[in-house]
Amino acid sequence: xxxxxxxxxxxxxxxxxxxxxxxxxxxxxxxxxxxxxxxxxxxxxxxxxxxxxxxxxxxxxxxxxxxxxxxxxxxxxxxxxxxxxxxxxxxxxxxxxxxxxxxxxxxxxxxxxxxxxxxxxxxxxxxxxxxxxxxxxxxxxxxxxxxxxxxxxxxxxxxxxxxxxxxxxxxxxxxxxxxxxxxxxxxxxxxxxxxxxxxxxxxxxxxxxxxxxxxxxxxxxxxxxxxxxxxxxxxxxxxxxxxxxxxxxxxxxxxxxxxxxxxxxxxxxxxxxxxxxxxxxxxxxxxxxxxxxxxxxxxxxxxxxxxxxxxxxxxxxxxxxxxxxxxxxxxxxxxxxxxxxxxxxxxxxxxxxxxxxxxxxxxxxxxxxxxxxxxxxxxxxxxxxxxxxxxxxxxxxxxxxxxxxx
Numbered sequence: 001x002x003x004x005x006x007x008x009x010x011x012x013x014x015x016x017x018x019x020x021x022x023x024x025x026x027x028x029x030x031x032x033x034x035x036x037x038x039x040x041x042x043x044x045x046x047x048x049x050x051x052x053x054x055x056x057x058x059x060x061x062x063x064x065x066x067x068x069x070x071x072x073x074x075x076x077x078x079x080x081x082x083x084x085x086x087x088x089x090x091x092x093x094x095x096x097x098x099x100x101x102x103x104x105x106x107x108x109x110x111x112x113x114x115x116x117x118x119x120x121x122x123x124x125x126x127x128x129x130x131x132x133x134x135x136x137x138x139x140x141x142x143x144x145x146x147x148x149x150x151x152x153x154x155x156x157x158x159x160x161x162x163x164x165x166x167x168x169x170x171x172x173x174x175x176x177x178x179x180x181x182x183x184x185x186x187x188x189x190x191x192x193x194x195x196x197x198x199x200x201x202x203x204x205x206x207x208x209x210x211x212x213x214x215x216x217x218x219x220x221x222x223x224x225x226x227x228x229x230x231x232x233x234x235x236x237x238x239x240x241x242x243x244x245x246x247x248x249x250x251x252x253x254x255x256x257x258x259x260x261x262x263x264x265x266x267x268x269x270x271x272x273x274x275x276x277x278x279x280x281x282x283x284x285x286x287x288x289x290x291x292x293x294x295x296x297x298x299x300x301x302x303x304x305x306x307x308x309x310x311x312x313x314x315x316x317x318x319x320x321x322x323x324x325x326x327x328x329x330x331x332x333x334x335x336x337x338x339x340x341x342x343x344x345x346x347x348x349x350x351x352x353x354x355x356x357x358x359x360x361x362x363x364x365x366x367x368x369x370x371x372x373x374x375x376x377x378x379x380x381x382x383x384x385x386x387x388x389x390x391x392x393x394x395x396x397x398x399x400x401x402x403x404x405x406x
Contacts, residue, residue, distance in 0.1 A: 008034065071182050281363050362383060
């Protein structure tokens with residue numbers, strides 16, 4: 001029989017204590033097998049294994065050790081190990097910590113004194129926090145080459161030393177950050193049964209539902225848990241697909257027997273096809289009040305450009321606005337759209353509608369890129385309005401596409 005080390009024994013006892021006192025976190029922890037790993041400074045998880053440095057374990061009392069372990073298991077519970085995408089690993093880990101630490105403290109768990117907590121981020125998802133911190137870092141990035149390189153890293157590079165891919169000796173490595181007590185590593189591309197990240201995500205979703213039920217039965221559901229879990233589910237929504245679908249719904253269409261549906265001709269069915277009328281004028285309004293970061297702007301620009309290339313509208317009017325319309329660029333069919341915001345004051349949406357109205361422009365679609373923090377017009381326009389929103393607010397009319405997860 002293998003002898004249990006003192007650190008392993010403390011880990012086991014902390015699991016049991018959590019199961020009794022905090023059944024939501026305790027039950028989830030039994031999905032992770034514990035494994036000693038001295039190459040990491042504290043703890044880390046990839047959704048399959050709970051890695052721990054015994055030296056770090058010895059520095060914690062029993063209550064704080066339980067809190068740190070609950071911190072770790074909440075990463076995969078909220079799908080943090082599958083949601084990073086191309087984001088900078090260190091900044092992503094910090095955003096995840098800012099999102100979950102308040103939840104743990106509200107649940108009565110103990111954490112080390114220097115953990116990442118900021119009241120500004122309370123109730124935000126990891127994606128929202130990441131985007132906000134990235135936007136705050138942009139002015140600094142423009143002032144020096146070192147900071148500029150950091151911004152480039154945050155915009156899409158993937159460092160093998162920061163994603164848990166491993167050191168030269170095969171042991172995993174994790175991004176280190178001040179105040180970090182436990183890291184989240186990307187989920188492995190495939191697990192032992194050859195299922196991928198989607199399967200692991202589904203398994204964790206089931207496990208979380210079971211843990212919630214168990215906690216409810218014990219009368220010990222963590223405060224704020226429901227809202228946090230809902231935020232994690234929303235973060236998995238593909239805003240690009242939603243934008244395309246809602247945009248497509250704004251295109252005038254009719255059925256015609258002159259253009260039969262070719263999908264069914266092979267089976268002998270002759271059905272009418274859908275005929276979509278050509279686009280006239282499109283309007284795109286970009287909020288320049290400072291709420292849109294560079295990464296979101298580039299993603300939005302690329303997706304809009306892709307949609308327009310397939311539809312070739314006669315004109316595209318791009319309105320840059322804050323409290324008023326600061327600048328307008330107009331593109332004709334075939335020209336490549338490029339977004340270049342100006343401005344920086346407060347936000348009012350009415351001037352965009354007024355600008356179009358005074359020039360007799362009746363767009364087939366008006367798309368806003370905004371955080372929806374502003375004043376809306378009293379009257380509702382008679383054309384479709386889409387709000388690609390980087391915030392969590394709702395609009396009084398039109399369709400909102402939650403882009404704050406981008």
